[in-house]
Amino acid sequence: MSATTRHPGELTLGDQLKIFGRSGLEQAAWNYPRLQNLGFCYVMIPAIQRLYATRDQQAAAATRHLTSFNTMPYMQSLITGVTLSLEEQHANGAAVSAADINAMKVGMMGSLAGVADPVWWGTWRPILSAFAASLALSGFGIGGPLVFFLGWNVARLTFRWWAQRWGYRQGLNVIDYLSSGILQKLTLGASIVGMFVMGALVPRWTRVQLKATLTTSAHTDYALQKLLDQLVPGLLPLVLTLGCVWLLRHHVKPLWLLVGVLVISLVGTWLGIFQ
Amino acid sequence: MNMSILAVLVIAFLAGVEGVVDEWEFHQPIIACTLVGLAVGHPLSGVALGASLQLVTLGWMNIGTAVAPDPALAAVVAAWWISGPAHLPVAAGVILALPLAWVGQALTRLLRQLIVPLVAQADVAAAQGDLHRISRLHLYSAALQGIRVVIPTALLLLIPAAWLQHAYQALPTSVQGGLRVAAGMLVVVSFAIVINMMASRQLWPFFFLGFALATDQHLSLIALGMIGVALACVYVYVWPTHGSGPHDQQGGGSSADDEDDLDRELDDL
Incomplete structure (x- = not known):
């Protein structure tokens, strides 16, 4: 040996x-x-x-x-x-x-x-x-x-x-x-x-575009997405993400969140809200 | 074609082992889909699906005793449907991956129960001092993890490509558009899972800092990463002087209660 x-x-x-x-x-x-x-x-x-x-x-x-x-x-x-x-x-x-x-x-x-x-x-x-x-x-x-x-x-x-x-x-x-x-x-x-980069990923990597327009008078239409981008680009993804965190905190299962987002996307596209 | 099917099954085996072992990360979509793309000769569509699906799955993690949805089966089969003969669009692949991930999760849970008699055999081997048998039993379990993904993959590969194409084309255009929208929006669930894991009152400001800086398109992801690391260094360096001791209110997951809560939550996934 x-x-x-x-x-x-x-x-x-x-x-x-x-x-x-x-x-x-x-x-x-x-x-x-x-x-x-x-x-x-x-x-x-x-x-x-x-x-x-x-x-x-x-x-x-x-x-x-x-x-x-x-x-x-x-x-x-x-x-x-x-x-x-x-x-x-x-x-x-x-x-x-x-x-x-x-x-x-x-x-x-x-x-x-x-x-x-x-x-x-x-x-x-x-x-x-x-x-x-x-x-x-x-x-x-x-x-x-x-x-x-x-x-x-x-x-x-x-x-x-x-x-x-x-x-x-x-x-x-x-x-x-x-x-x-x-x-x-x-x-x-x-x-x-981790938190910092997650914050950075939210506006960079979520693709949500509103299609709807806002009619203020007979002559002027504002594209809603353009209006939101003027405020903060990525506002919608931020709201969605925070909503999901809130639901997770209240013990909603991630699977249901995925299903929920899918339903929102399908219905929203059908209604012409998203593009 | 037969060779590439064989290659896909080998990839499924590797992904299945890794889905539980979590070492080389062959089960992560960005790797698994790329490998399937290479195997069938369309690497770029594999990479495209892998990257999109990766963003949807990056929050799925096995923590404690929890079993997350399983990206292994999802990534391999979805990549076959995108890069293989069916040539479905990437968005359809991302959506189809979700029910597959759920099936994979159920199979993982099932195998964790089914494997119990095998582990009992290891007890017998240990009592006899038969160390080689213990090693063999462990390797059998690894093989079972691979087979856990190979079998469903093989069954799903049997679905004719034409059926999938017809089914997709039968969808109204508004539904096809909705699937594209969903593929871009689903990433928020993963972001939320990761945030939920780490967030504590003292860490939320860093999330909003990251968000605000990222809206400036001039900053690359690497630059943002550097800012994040620099902030963390400064904060951790300054932290002990903030009155209460460092053990009181740590970032997520450090206390036993938090961890248990998290386990329970992830277990319910």
């Missing part, structure tokens, strides 16, 4: 790369009610093989990582990193129990998901994909999708690898960093950019 030269209970760079590779399928066995449990165990398997020699120990470790788990998938890399560090200590007889490992996982998964969801799904993906879509529609063709694909995956893979390595090196120190409020600041910053 090639591992004879090193300490038996130490993860190699190769193990960490394998774990990093497996992270890319973490959510594949998403199930109710245990969520990403099989995924987390799948990611940990190279470490379990390295750290535990006997079949009984391996069985115990695998079973321990099959408990319910759910977090924002990219944050799983950070949790995995810390778990690797703790498992290594556990395997080498340090004072880290299996219950400690589970407690750390449960403690981190909820709070990390809370800060990572607005960053990745709420800010980075909408902004990057809207930018890519605008490139695609303004004549760059296939360049748009390429920008999205590369922009997303370079950021994702870099983050996942960095988070896993950092979590492994720092171990439980990670929790001190997280409680210092740095992540909350990052989430706040991302939410600001």
